[in-house]
Amino acid sequence: MSASLADKVAVIGVGCTKFGENFGQSLQEMMVEAGTAACADAGVSLDDVQAAWLGTFSPGFSGGKATITLADSLKFRGRPITRVENYCATGTDAFRNAAAAVAAGQYDIVLVLGAEKLRDRPVRGLQREGIHPYFEAGSTAPGIFALAANRYMHTFGMKRETLAKVAVKNHANGASNPKAHFQMKITEDQVLKAPMIAYPFGLFDCCPTTDGAAAAIICRADLASKFRKDRIVVRGIGLAVMSGKPYLDPTCDYLGFPATQAAAQQAYKAAGISDPVKEVDFAEVHDCFTWTEISNYEDLGLCRKGEGPRFIEEGRSTLQGDMPVNPSGGLKSFGHPVGATGVRMIYEIVTQLRGEAGERQVKNAEIGLAHNLGGPGAVACVVILGREG
Amino acid sequence: MKGIIGHAVRVPAYRIAREEIARAWQSSSPGGYKRCVRFDEDSLTLAAAAAQNCLQALSGTRVAGLIFASTTAPYLERLNAGIIAAICDLGAGSFVLDAASSLRAGTTALQLALAAVPDDSAIVVCAADMREAALGSPEEMQYSDAGAAVAVGTQNVIAELLASATTNDDFFDSVRRDRDERVTSFASKFSSDYGYIAPVTRVVKEILAKAGKVSGEIAKFVVSSPDRRAHLQLAKKLGFNEKQLQDIGFEDGGLTGAAMPLALLSAALESAKPGDLIAVASFGNGADALLFRVTDQIQCYKPRVPLAAQKAVALDYASYTLYRKAREFFRSADQGLEISNVFYAKEEHQITRLHGSACRHCGMRQFPLAQVCVGCRKADALDEVALARTGTIYTFSEDTLYPSPLPPTVMAVVDLDGGGRIYCEVVDCLPSEVRIGMPVELTFRKLKEGGGLYHYYWKCSPRRTA
Known part of the structure; x- marks a missing residue:
């Protein structure tokens, strides 16, 4: 990423539906709710928005193939809309593309909208799509992350008890988040005794499948003061793609996610960050499974490879720790409507940076990091936002 | 000299106690176990496993042809033997043929192969069956699944072949029409x-007369039943004693259809000594017989996975219900996986032959076929190669989410010997046996059914070879 994007783009409005089993809301209704809320938060009319990016992974029965869902639901017509799909990193990649267009000077004000309705499917879990019918048959989302977790546990001797601490922490954070899919605290014992999904992941080691939508209005940073007093700018963005088939790649060691490492380095360089654990105040990371969060600590450079288990065991990533991770509850508790998740992370970071997060507020939050991971660790996107003044 | 140059059997790892079948039907059990397929096996995969083991023991002999004998071949219109030839990575110049409809199809094919085999070449005859008997019938307990080559x-x-004979008679004692799923048995005295x-x-009698031998000179009389x-009455009538008669292994097996004479022959050859005379016979709308004399070469032949090593693996279906569920799983779980023939034709070398790429620059082997090397990223120097069918588990998962009649589904990342990595299910062992670093061998299995096709691909099982 070119350093020129840094500090050129401001987030002036965010919106988010309640995440969960939104049986009463269609994909389009959730999109309208989130998009309208973001516009209201920014104090702009949708008529002022010049272009839109729609992040959605699997629009499903009524979602349409491409951009029309947004055009038809919000009646956002006669302007550019681009659909972005990049596995579970869809939401942050939609944000990245929108930010790049604003930074390039093409548009002044644009909408980023992520939405997914997963709970109207007739099957359990997230369907893997676009996989080879033979070479990748038998894979499920928990299964492919369990491959990594098992190799990591074999190498570093980590136990399931350590994984459980991630679930307990994220549920504790989500318990005070009114928009979270789950608002309940759980105990380590509950996590360990839950039904097994894909060893070492029991039910509580897995994020849920969720319905939800989130939106952000972003604009040229020099225009931000026209809309809001606070000034929250994009400090850096990185995105990296690795193999989507690590199980066929003899060079993959399964001890972490190189895509995250590369994306983080791009974002840190743009933001001028050299010591993230000191310079970043909190992070919203992609905890699709408990082990993913532990790997994220290492891959984002919050600690060294192999030290992730200690990072959680010492409580450093709790709300009270020196590096709160997933104050929102994360995917684990907030839920994971795939295309919405990355934009929801932007929503949470902005909410925290404004000091409006209530019980889950991180103290003195000035710089926040969002990390989104897609596929079997194939795509990672890191967005760093900062509050100025 | 013409004769047998290799042999192998394939005994399914799964079995069910006949007591369990009797319990389900409130009938009586003749005792022992019936060997039966895992849900992802069929006659084609059983025969392919035996054929591969047979060919690997031959190391590089030119294969002129392959015949697949079965009454339960999965395809009625699509050459089953052609699929097995691809699994065995045979060239397009080998003839392939399905022999069907009779329980003696395997021995008839063996006679044809012996008559047709060119000098310095091999013809492989593989046979397998997984016959379905009438529910609750005695045959349901007696039939057993197996493959042989x-x-x-x-x-x-x-x-060495000394003599052969055949007789053809449209006598029906077990019948299955094109529209029938189960055998109609006319079993009687x-x-x-x-x-x-x-x-x-x-x-x-004809082969003994042709070779100028009498029954007392025969070391083993191998005959299907x-x-x-x-079986015992026949041996007695021909003057063979119990020691001469090759046991059919009913305690842990049974009547294995077209596979039976070849499987019993393979078992007899495993314990044969130079000079032994082996008479092989089979029945089914007539009868075939062949007489062989074992040569000194037998001492150099080691079956890749001996019968005893295969029988040592025994995973019992805990109930008749589970046995049936496994047998019929795909019928109720048709995933409708529709691929085009365009897709398969393009991918057959990877899917079925397990070909990958080897880089001339860095030497790295990789799967699937690559245009750019995953090791050194050079684009101009990748050769198509056959990858090893043995390897080691790098990591694995035990997945209860993936639909299976035998959960959890154990999926492994396998680093193949010599290079290349594949991702496949671990079968024929308990999930608790699987560990990182475990040596495995690949086994060709059914993945899914749908779109008018059976979909086969590689899986792996703990390595049983020495």
């Missing part, structure tokens, strides 16, 4: 006297 040739012959003992006696009693 016998290769014939002119070099390194381990058992009449059937065993006139459909089994009489024709087999005729052809066995419609039931255990008739």
